[in-house]
Amino acid sequence: GADPEEVSIMNGLTINLHLLLISFYRPTPTRHKVLIEAHSFPSDHYAVESQIRLHGYDPETSMICLEPREGEETLRTEDIVKVIEDEGDSIAVIAWTGVQYYTGQLFDMETIVQKGHSKGCYVGFDLAHAAGNVPLRLHDWGVDYACWCTYKYLNSGAGCIAGAFIHEKHADNDFPKLSGWWGHKLTSRFQMDNKMDRSRGVAGYRVSNAPPMLCACLEASVQVFAKTSMEDLRHKSVQLTGYLEHLLKTAYPKNDSGKPFIEIITPADPAQRGAQLSIKFSVPIGKVFEELKKRAVVVSMKFISPAIIP
Ligand SMILES: *Cc1c(COP(=O)(O)O)cnc(C)c1O
Numbered sequence: 001g002a003d004p005e006e007v008s009i010m011n012g013l014t015i016n017l018h019l020l021l022i023s024f025y026r027p028t029p030t031r032h033k034v035l036i037e038a039h040s041f042p043s044d045h046y047a048v049e050s051q052i053r054l055h056g057y058d059p060e061t062s063m064i065c066l067e068p069r070e071g072e073e074t075l076r077t078e079d080i081v082k083v084i085e086d087e088g089d090s091i092a093v094i095a096w097t098g099v100q101y102y103t104g105q106l107f108d109m110e111t112i113v114q115k116g117h118s119k120g121c122y123v124g125f126d127l128a129h130a131a132g133n134v135p136l137r138l139h140d141w142g143v144d145y146a147c148w149c150t151y152k153y154l155n156s157g158a159g160c161i162a163g164a165f166i167h168e169k170h171a172d173n174d175f176p177k178l179s180g181w182w183g184h185k186l187t188s189r190f191q192m193d194n195k196m197d198r199s200r201g202v203a204g205y206r207v208s209n210a211p212p213m214l215c216a217c218l219e220a221s222v223q224v225f226a227k228t229s230m231e232d233l234r235h236k237s238v239q240l241t242g243y244l245e246h247l248l249k250t251a252y253p254k255n256d257s258g259k260p261f262i263e264i265i266t267p268a269d270p271a272q273r274g275a276q277l278s279i280k281f282s283v284p285i286g287k288v289f290e291e292l293k294k295r296a297v298v299v300s301m302k303f304i305s306p307a308i309i310p
């Protein structure tokens with residue numbers, strides 16, 4: 001969903017978020033806030049907190065963390081729109097997410113961009129769980145910046161190289177940025193004259209040369225994706241996810257039988273989710289883990305404390 005010149009492959013995801021925020025988050029006494037979802041991925045939360053502190057502001061007063069309504073797991077678009085309407089004049093950046101990592105909620109990015117821009121905010125997205133999962137139209141939606149990793153739905157392997165997007169409209173920006181030699185135009189980069197002749201757009205945000213081993217892993221992944229299109233992939237994904245949902249709901253309904261049951265917290269509307277279903281179990285997760293392992297399913301379990309997971 002972007003022009004090739006709007007995309008750069010570089011660094012890790014959180015580093016890219018920092019590099020982008022250095023440019024897009026330029027707080028002033030009247031516009032110093034960052035809007036983020038309350039349950040954003042910790043790395044994004046910490047990145048935003050530290051950017052706010054870097055500029056001498058206080059996350060306590062400069063960070064708006066939007067919570068779902070009482071008793072609800074996911075955020076309503078109308079509530080996101082309302083907080084932008086109410087607080088937009090003091091929001092510098094809306095640092096939102098494409099697909100929520102925990103609930104699997106796919107946000108209405110176009111609406112968030114439109115609303116944010118109508119209030120003079122920059123709107124950027126972390127697409128860690130959206131890239132390779134759902135079709136994106138970053139250019140057409142007018143998204144200001146975006147970043148993502150390539151090791152979730154893009155299958156390039158843990159810790160592999162990440163991506164960044166800056167919209168063409170910002171290609172000739174004079175925003176503050178952190179520089180390195182890889183952002184210098186290739187035509188004159190090796191003249192080594194210490195006169196920065198920066199590449200246009202996001203290519204000018206590259207700092208270090210790209211690690212070949214990581215690029216090879218990404219290349220292998222991209223070759224698989226090149227065999228299909230995001231539209232076809234999405235079409236099949238909607239069917240498979242719906243089928244899994246049907247099986248789960250039929251086999252483990254919540255009823256009065258006293259049998260184990262599940263609750264799916266991911267939105268039931270296919271337009272509001274990707275290929276993920278987040279499930280709550282009525283039985284201890286350790287038991288589910290063991291049963292899945294017995295059936296040769298490869299699963300990971302985050303141990304909060306072994307003592308509390310039977
Ligand atoms: C996976 C993920 C990360 C991980 O960040 P890295 O810098 O790649 O370690 C950050 N944010 C989100 C939303 C993620 O899903």
Ligand SMILES: *[C@@H]1O[C@H](CO)[C@@H](O)[C@H](O)[C@H]1NC(C)=O
Pocket residue numbers: 250251252253255256257259
């Ligand atoms: C409860 O769900 C089970 C399937 O797990 C089903 O066999 C049973 O008929 C249901 N009971 C009621 C009361 O709906």
